[in-house]
Amino acid sequence: MLPLVDKPLIQYGVEEAIHSGIQNIVIITGRGKSAIEDHFDVSFELEHLLETRNKKDLLATVRNISDMIDVAYIRQREALGLGHAVLRARAIVGSEPFAVVLSDDVIDAEIPCLRQLLDVYEFFGAPVVALMEVPPEAISAYGVVDAEPVSHNGCRDRLYRIRNMVEKPRKEDAPSNLAIIGRYVLTPEIFDSLEMIEAGTLGEIQLTDGLKHLLRNRPIYGYKFEGTRYDAGDKLGFLKATVEFALRRDDLGGPFREYLKTLNLQDQTVGKATEHA
Numbered sequence: 249m250l251p252l253v254d255k256p257l258i259q260y261g262v263e264e265a266i267h268s269g270i271q272n273i274v275i276i277t278g279r280g281k282s283a284i285e286d287h288f289d290v291s292f293e294l295e296h297l298l299e300t301r302n303k304k305d306l307l308a309t310v311r312n313i314s315d316m317i318d319v320a321y322i323r324q325r326e327a328l329g330l331g332h333a334v335l336r337a338r339a340i341v342g343s344e345p346f347a348v349v350l351s352d353d354v355i356d357a358e359i360p361c362l363r364q365l366l367d368v369y370e371f372f373g374a375p376v377v378a379l380m381e382v383p384p385e386a387i388s389a390y391g392v393v394d395a396e397p398v399s400h401n402g403c404r405d406r407l408y409r410i411r412n413m414v415e416k417p418r419k420e421d422a423p424s425n426l427a428i429i430g431r432y433v434l435t436p437e438i439f440d441s442l443e444m445i446e447a448g449t450l451g452e453i454q455l456t457d458g459l460k461h462l463l464r465n466r467p468i469y470g471y472k473f474e475g476t477r478y479d480a481g482d483k484l485g486f487l488k489a490t491v492e493f494a495l496r497r498d499d500l501g502g503p504f505r506e507y508l509k510t511l512n513l514q515d516q517t518v519g520k521a522t523e524h525a
Contacts, residue, residue, distance in 0.1 A: 261351035268363035276333045329452030350430025357475025369433040378431035379470040384419040390427035391456040408470040
């Protein structure tokens with residue numbers, strides 16, 4: 249629910265799903281996350297207040313959120329890993345293919361990242377994960393793929409058939425610089441794989457381990473998406489996203505850009521250093 253400019257992170261993920269053609273959303277929540285349910289629900293008191301005060305623009309915004317999607321909520325009682333969270337959705341998803349969106353990965357793209365993955369899924373009928381090139385010093389924070397390029401739509405530098413996956417390898421052990429980012433299109437076979445694998449560190453079930461198990465029986469593809477990804481779960485990544493998203497706004501971009509020009513950042517840094525000295 250951390251706001252990026254003026255919308256919570258999870259809303260960016262939901263809107264990406266909607267713009268990709270998805271209409272039904274399952275949100276896996278935990279203890280103390282009732283604010284998420286309230287955000288996407290009808291707020292009668294707030295709507296009435298805005299209506300009586302003739303705040304038509306704000307009223308339309310509030311109603312747009314509650315009308316946005318059909319949502320089901322499932323509680324994950326313990327944080328036992330991403331794979332466990334996905335497994336909790338099994339009863340609702342059933343035998344249908346489905347997408348997974350991690351909302352702390354905010355992706356700005358002309359064609360939504362999830363839509364790019366769905367196009368690959370619809371062509372091959374196989375699971376596909378989002379990939380991004382990552383520098384060696386950061387690679388140990390990601391699941392990394394060993395993969396071979398595949399021709400698709402006239403390109404050989406975006407689509408890969410995955411041979412293996414390694415969760416958070418040391419940089420000297422990483423099979424490539426292609427890391428898995430928080431967007432997936434999966435088939436229901438993943439549920440059986442997640443139930444069969446053993447829990448890892450701290451009893452967590454990792455989605456990467458489930459995908460490695462599934463890889464034994466069917467192909468999985470990775471797509472190096474077009475767009476910019478911001479790690480909003482990281483403090484610096486969140487700050488970068490806030491600045492760049494604000495600068496793109498028609499109502500905020502101009503004034504915010506002028507404000508940034510007034511900041512003498514070099515002098516402030518020197519002042520701090522002198523102060524500590």
